[in-house]
Amino acid sequence: MCYLCCVKFVKNILYLTCLGALLYVDHLGYIQHVLELAKIDGFAFKLGSTSIGLYTIVKAIIYLLLLLNLTSLILRFTSTRINTFSEINQSSRTLLIKIVNGAIIFVVGLLYLNALSIDISALAFIGGAIGIGIGLGLQKIAANFISGFIILFEKSIEIGDLVELDQNMQGVVKQIGSRYTLIETFDGQDVQVPNEEFISNRVTNWTFENSRSREKITIGVSYDSDLESAIAIMEQAAKNESLSAKDPEPKCFVIEFADSSINLMLIFWLDDILLGKYPPRSRIMVEIWREFQKQNIKIPFPQRDLHLISTDNANLFKG
Numbered sequence: 001m002c003y004l005c006c007v008k009f010v011k012n013i014l015y016l017t018c019l020g021a022l023l024y025v026d027h028l029g030y031i032q033h034v035l036e037l038a039k040i041d042g043f044a045f046k047l048g049s050t051s052i053g054l055y056t057i058v059k060a061i062i063y064l065l066l067l068l069n070l071t072s073l074i075l076r077f078t079s080t081r082i083n084t085f086s087e088i089n090q091s092s093r094t095l096l097i098k099i100v101n102g103a104i105i106f107v108v109g110l111l112y113l114n115a116l117s118i119d120i121s122a123l124a125f126i127g128g129a130i131g132i133g134i135g136l137g138l139q140k141i142a143a144n145f146i147s148g149f150i151i152l153f154e155k156s157i158e159i160g161d162l163v164e165l166d167q168n169m170q171g172v173v174k175q176i177g178s179r180y181t182l183i184e185t186f187d188g189q190d191v192q193v194p195n196e197e198f199i200s201n202r203v204t205n206w207t208f209e210n211s212r213s214r215e216k217i218t219i220g221v222s223y224d225s226d227l228e229s230a231i232a233i234m235e236q237a238a239k240n241e242s243l244s245a246k247d248p249e250p251k252c253f254v255i256e257f258a259d260s261s262i263n264l265m266l267i268f269w270l271d272d273i274l275l276g277k278y279p280p281r282s283r284i285m286v287e288i289w290r291e292f293q294k295q296n297i298k299i300p301f302p303q304r305d306l307h308l309i310s311t312d313n314a315n316l317f318k319g
Helices: 002-028 030-042 055-081 090-115 120-135 141-156 195-200 227-240 278-294 311-316
Strands: 046-048 050-052 162-164 170-176 180-185 189-192 213-221 251-257 263-272
Touching: 055 090, 090 141, 141 170, 141 180, 141 189, 141 195, 180 195, 189 195, 213 227, 213 278, 227 251, 227 263, 227 278, 263 278
Parallel strands: none
Antiparallel strands: 046 050, 162 170, 170 180, 180 189, 213 263, 251 263
């Protein structure tokens, strides 16, 4: 790894040295003669008030390669420095990195055009074409890009949050990009959700202010069961669960006298839903089942009474 880092560092130094040498030679005016020769060979054409010849094209390619390398170094440096600001949360650092990177790319682009002595006003039609493209074909991309900045600025969704979309998709936010937000579902799938959906649609953020979650378990017991014992068993099973919150305490209520059972509902809170809600629910239900068996409390099957009419009585209805 150290050897590769040294090779990359030396390569970057060589690129920057070539860039400096080229800029210095251009500043001294030595390349003007070559420009004149390039105009004579008949390969030159006009872009606005700027004449572009063979040497200009070669020069543009060299400048582009060197400036891309320089820009890459600057972007990596600024990103590394901003990520060291521990007093700023991850979402704010991501937003700051995107703003700084955009500003750097814009400035480098202007410097590149200026170094080539290109009349920027001659490129006005390109800006108009880009504007029309954004207004027509690229409006979705522009909407997702702007939505990404809104999400990072408002901090409505941050990395590590548990979110649920309208499509009943739940998962943890792994990355907030300029075009999409990466969500890892409970099935281990990485889903790229366009940022616009988080702005225009309803989104449930389970961990927006805290990671607590209220859970409910509904169980029906037979009519000949001891209700007080059943309620006590369900409440104690939730209290014994390590992930269950101590405050507020679990509570069990009678909610319905149904056709075949008396329905009870256990309400309890989880301190951190990111640790999972199905494992504690499963452990609580298993403990309830075991204690019900010990106390002979039955969970009845749905029952229906069937009344049979004898043949003699059935003839009475025939009239």
